[in-house]
Amino acid sequence: MAFRRLTRDNRRLPLVSLIDLIFILLVFFIVSSVMIRLTRGESKLYIPTPKNEPGEAQILIQIIDDENYLWLDHTAIDTLYRYSFLLRNPNDAAAKIDLLAQRMTLNPEALWERLARLKGSLSGGVKKEYFVLIRCPEYVPYFYVTRIIEKLVDNPYLEFGCVAGDIEDIRSSKKLLVEGNVLQIDFSNP
Amino acid sequence: MPFKRQENERSLELVSLIDIVFLLLLFFLVSFAFTLAGDDSEMKIYSEIDLPKTETALPAIKDDILENLMIQIVPDTSEFGISRRVYVLWPSFEDTAKVARLKAFHRAAQDSTFAVFPPDFILLPDEEFVRTAPCTLITNSIARYIEKEKFYRGNSSPIVEVRAEQNTEFKIINFIMDVCSSQQQAIPQIIIRAVL
Amino acid sequence: MTKRVIHPNVLYFFAAAALTLLGYRQVQIYKIPQVQKSLPEYVADEKPPPPKRPGTRSIRIVGPPLKTLKFELDLKRHPLPLDWNYLEQADKKADVTVNGFIDVDGNLVIERVFDKGHPRAGRYIHKILSTWKFMQYKTGPIKYYFNVPTKIEHMKVQIDIRGLQRNLNFADEHDQVKDGLLYYCEGLKKNNVMIIK
Numbered sequence: 001m002a003f004r005r006l007t008r009d010n011r012r013l014p015l016v017s018l019i020d021l022i023f024i025l026l027v028f029f030i031v032s033s034v035m036i037r038l039t040r041g042e043s044k045l046y047i048p049t050p051k052n053e054p055g056e057a058q059i060l061i062q063i064i065d066d067e068n069y070l071w072l073d074h075t076a077i078d079t080l081y082r083y084s085f086l087l088r089n090p091n092d093a094a095a096k097i098d099l100l101a102q103r104m105t106l107n108p109e110a111l112w113e114r115l116a117r118l119k120g121s122l123s124g125g126v127k128k129e130y131f132v133l134i135r136c137p138e139y140v141p142y143f144y145v146t147r148i149i150e151k152l153v154d155n156p157y158l159e160f161g162c163v164a165g166d167i168e169d170i171r172s173s174k175k176l177l178v179e180g181n182v183l184q185i186d187f188s189n190p
Numbered sequence: 191m192p193f194k195r196q197e198n199e200r201s202l203e204l205v206s207l208i209d210i211v212f213l214l215l216l217f218f219l220v221s222f223a224f225t226l227a228g229d230d231s232e233m234k235i236y237s238e239i240d241l242p243k244t245e246t247a248l249p250a251i252k253d254d255i256l257e258n259l260m261i262q263i264v265p266d267t268s269e270f271g272i273s274r275r276v277y278v279l280w281p282s283f284e285d286t287a288k289v290a291r292l293k294a295f296h297r298a299a300q301d302s303t304f305a306v307f308p309p310d311f312i313l314l315p316d317e318e319f320v321r322t323a324p325c326t327l328i329t330n331s332i333a334r335y336i337e338k339e340k341f342y343r344g345n346s347s348p349i350v351e352v353r354a355e356q357n358t359e360f361k362i363i364n365f366i367m368d369v370c371s372s373q374q375q376a377i378p379q380i381i382i383r384a385v386l
Numbered sequence: 387m388t389k390r391v392i393h394p395n396v397l398y399f400f401a402a403a404a405l406t407l408l409g410y411r412q413v414q415i416y417k418i419p420q421v422q423k424s425l426p427e428y429v430a431d432e433k434p435p436p437p438k439r440p441g442t443r444s445i446r447i448v449g450p451p452l453k454t455l456k457f458e459l460d461l462k463r464h465p466l467p468l469d470w471n472y473l474e475q476a477d478k479k480a481d482v483t484v485n486g487f488i489d490v491d492g493n494l495v496i497e498r499v500f501d502k503g504h505p506r507a508g509r510y511i512h513k514i515l516s517t518w519k520f521m522q523y524k525t526g527p528i529k530y531y532f533n534v535p536t537k538i539e540h541m542k543v544q545i546d547i548r549g550l551q552r553n554l555n556f557a558d559e560h561d562q563v564k565d566g567l568l569y570y571c572e573g574l575k576k577n578n579v580m581i582i583k
Contacts, residue, residue, distance in 0.1 A: 016206035023213045031220060044351075045382045048437040049371035055441020056448060074449020081559035133440050138361035139312050145360060146382060161440030164364040181449035181560060187442065347436070371439070378436040 045149055050163045057133040057161075059118075060185075061111075063144050064101075064167050069111045071104055077178050079103050093176035101167065115151040122157040131159045137166035256281045256291045258381070259335040261328060261366060262298075263354035271309035274358060276324040278303045278331040283342040303327070312359055325365060332369050336377070353383040455523045455557050457550075458566025460492060463519040470573035473507055473534060480507035480534040484515055487527050490553055492520040494528070507534070518570065523557040526550040530569075540580035543569060547583060 062070040079100060087095050106114060122130060132152060136145045145162045152158045165187055170176075175186040256279055266275035279294040280303070289297075298304055305323035308314070319325060332350060339348035350370055352363060363382070370377035459465050473480060483500040496515055501508025511532060527549035533542055545568050557563050568581060 014206075016210070020206060020209050020213065023210060023217070027213065027217050027220070030217075042353075042383045046379050046437070047367070047382055048379045048439040049367040049377060050440045050442045051371060052443060053441045054444040054446065055439075056446045057440070058448060060445055060447055072447055074447065076447065077449060077560055078558065131438055131440075133445060136360045136364075138359065138364065140360050141357040142354065142360045142363045142382075143356045145363075159438050161438070162364075162367075163440050163442050164360060165442075175444075178560075181452045183447040183449075184444060185447070186444040378439060 043150075045146055045153065047149065048159075048161045050161060055133065055161075055163075057131040059130065059132045060135065061132060061148060062135045062165075062167055062170065063137060063140060064105065065140075066144075067107055069106050069108070070101055070167060071106050071111070071114060072100060072183070074181060074183070076100055076104060077181065077183050080178060080183075093173045094171040096176055097167070097171045097173070111148075112151065115148070119152070119155050119158065122155055129157055129159070131161070134160065134162040135165040135169075136162060138164050255288045256294045257288075258349040258351045259331065260291065260294070260351040260353060261331075262295065263352070263358050263362060265355055265357075266306050268306070268309075273309045273311065274307045274324070274355075274362060276305055276307070276327060276362075278327060280335075283338055303331070307362075312361060319361070320365070324362075328366055329369050332366075332373060332377075336373055348377060349379070349381055350377055351381040351383060449560075452560060452562055453558075454562045454564060455521070456564050456566040457521055457523045458568060459570055460519050460521050463492075464517070465519060465570050466514050466517040468511065468514045468569070468571045468574075470571050473510060473532070476510060477504050477507040478534060480504045480532060482508050482511050482532045484511060484530040484532075485527070486515065486530065488520055488525050488550065490522065490525050490555060492522040494518045494520065507532070521566075522553050522555070523563045524550040525553045539577055542574065542578035543571065544580045544582060545569060547581060 058073060060070075060072040062072070064070055080096060083099055083103065084090060086099060089095065118130070134145050134148055136142070149160055149162070152160050169187045170185055173186050175184065177184055258281060260279040260281075262277040262279055264275050264277070266273045277295060277298045279291065279298050280289075281294070282289040305327045307322055307324050311319060311322060314322070320329075335350070336348055339345040350366065352366055354363065367380060370380055480501075482504055484496060485498045485500075487495045487497055489495055494515055496512060499508050499512050501511075511530075515530065524547075529544075529546035529549075531544040531546075533544075536542055547565065547568065552559070552563060565581065565583075569579065571579075
């Protein structure tokens with residue numbers, strides 16, 4: 001069999017075929033990416049129903065409004081101790097909540113970051129179980145809750161629940177006390 | 191023999207050129223069709239947090255078969271203002287005839303298993319709110335569903351699904367959760383459908 | 387161009403290796419106890435546990451378990467013991483008061499020694515107490531009273547720790563700080579010591 005000798009000309013890539021190939025690839029990727037977006041399905045968020053009983057959690061996220069979320073975890077106890085000198089009446093629950101709201105309210109970006117950090121801290125290593133309670137005012141669109149839950153769903157160590165209520169319920173709480181490592185808040189108008 | 195460089199005349203090949211032209215034509219046709227298919231508001235549906243706005247604007251759903259009781263909440267605009275309309279979609283209790291969600295939705299519309307909240311429902315005190323037509327519909331439907339699930343499927347822990355327009359007030363979702371938890375045979379969790 | 391052919395022996399070798407591995411796998415499966423091979427019926431029928439549900443009446447936000455810290459002499463920093471027998475021999479009537487201060491690093495800084503009439507005992511006590519270093523959970527003034535001749539119970543050594551406060555650099559507000567060994571005396575019974583809190 002005779003071999004064709006490689007010359008400068010037949011070694012060069014044919015320009016037209018190259019453009020052809022590039023366009024085919026371009027069209028393929030554009031069409032497939034659009035198709036993938038179109039065929040997205042719905043996810044199912046399993047949300048536990050609330051009980052008319054006292055509850056326990058490690059983190060309480062109180063939705064205040066679109067821009068403000070009160071994040072209460074055990075560090076709230078430290079905050080209460082540290083800034084207790086600012087309180088005129090140490091038994092005034094509303095003043096305590098105002099103090100916590102001042103120190104522990106997050107904007108959406110900070111909230112997403114905090115949730116990501118929480119999720120990261122619970123992957124692997126020592127198994128810690130966390131329950132996150134989300135309180136949402138009744139007049140607020142429910143997707144404020146689901147968008148928080150969506151950030152929590154795929155971690156086996158995280159459980160969550162949501163109940164209705166606004167920050168005023170907490171402010172007018174009859175009981176807000178700290179006992180050791182526990183911060184207890186009674187909701188006046190659940 | 192001395193080698194002689196061959197200088198070929200550079201020219202576009204006709205067949206390949208037609209190929210490219212047709213490809214470009216195809217690309218523009220397809221992209222134009224996609225532009226027509228969806229405006230900005232529809233594209234928003236596919237974002238991470240948004241939920242469907244209307245029945246027609248839904249993306250394709252693979253598991254479209256209705257297996258649980260579904261409460262679908264859609265916006266309702268009347269002369270009195272904007273409110274919420276609640277549909278109760280019933281699954282089939284016979285294994286042989288599973289019902290698709292869309293069919294169940296049309297059936298709910300035909301059988302009038304829907305109700306509309308008054309426009310000011312968000313301001314109603316709890317006692318009045320629970321007496322509104324949609325709340326009564328939800329309460330009765332869930333109670334009946336629990337009975338049917340137990341009778342037909344022997345299922346002691348039925349599941350209720352909620353599918354709602356993204357701006358639906360949490361008050362309605364919370365009411366559904368309360369009804370589920372307050373039933374004699376409590377439903378420990380509900381499903382909220384969200385778009386991925 | 388010659389056609390390359392795989393030698394049949396190589397194929398036989400691979401076949402034999404595959405068969406050996408399959409056999410080994412079968413033996414291993416056979417070894418597994420029956421209980422582990424199939425799910426017991428009760429497990430197959432088991433439903434996932436119901437989720438933890440939130441409460442609407444109140445919430446208890448529970449933090450990590452509290453730490454209990456012990457404020458005492460840090461034996462790792464080699465404090466010298468106060469030899470009570472030596473003190474008794476040196477001065478039978480010794481009555482010495484030491485005013486000190488525990489700094490943020492736990493060092494016992496001696497501010498003043500009241501040893502009027504008992505300089506030898508005073509010097510010895512000063513020398514020993516200078517070596518005492520504490521855990522860093524508390525800081526503040528501390529007083530030691532040494533009374534050698536007294537026969538009254540709990541009066542030979544009195545330690546006044548009323549001025550001590552939590553050292554926030556090392557002990558958080560909600561950590562529990564307990565008092566441990568606040569003196570290191572050899573030859574002295576416990577019932578001769580009183581801690582004034």
